[in-house]
Amino acid sequence: MSAPIIAASARSITKSFGSGNARIEVLHGIDIDSYESEILMLLGPSGCGKTTLISILAGTLTADSGELSVLGEPLHAMKKSAITRFRARNIGFIFQQFNLIPTISCEENAAVPLLIQGMSLAKALPHARNSLDQVGLGDHMKKRPNQLSGGQQQRVAIARALVHHPRLIICDEPTAALDAENGQRVMDLFRDLMRQPGRCAIVVTHDHRILQYSDRIATMNDGRIVESVPTSQFDFDHHR
């Protein structure tokens, strides 16, 4: 087998919030790599900085210092407008809180990344429907998000993140609101996507049921990566 190709790489990333006495440093120098065709899962207690880190990897938040290369682009050196364009084309982000638009239908929500890229709604909707079908929501396309359960809303958010075929999928607890069956379904879908060349996923999770779907597991604590190992070397008993 040839050596894995790095998809995203962070070096010495730091991030603080607030200023003066209220300033807290949340990331204390993060080094992490993710690889093409792999699912990297990120574990760690609440408040340790997982969401902050993946927001930086996705380019929605700027680090205070450090270097960041994502799909070959030096994000730390790029202008905001260039990052926004890069993100719209290459990254599918699944937010912890879903961030669906309440006033429009699920199919319109799932179409949003394509609309951002300038596609017409008429052209985008068939792609959105296809994406909703993939997550098992084919029967709910016309409903608004608040007419669906939490788990169904989470799947709309996943369909939206996949609709533009992003090379990098980043998700914050993608199965938190899902029962076992739908959690597996989503992870099977991610696994299938990783078989296409040049794809990569970074998944924050508390859900030990889905760790088996990962290729690599990184553990965070208090703003640092404390371990990063291939899943075959992960000590499941120790982390239970």
Ligand SMILES: Nc1ncnc2c1ncn2[C@@H]1O[C@H](COP(=O)(O)OP(=O)(O)O)[C@@H](O)[C@H]1O
């Ligand atoms: N926008 C923000 N302003 C101030 N503090 C924040 C902000 N975002 C996150 N934090 C703080 O940073 C720490 C890490 O948060 P977060 O990255 O959300 O952790 P996790 O996702 O691991 O639960 C927490 O103490 C949180 O309160």
Ligand SMILES: [Mg+2]
């Ligand atoms: Mg979080």
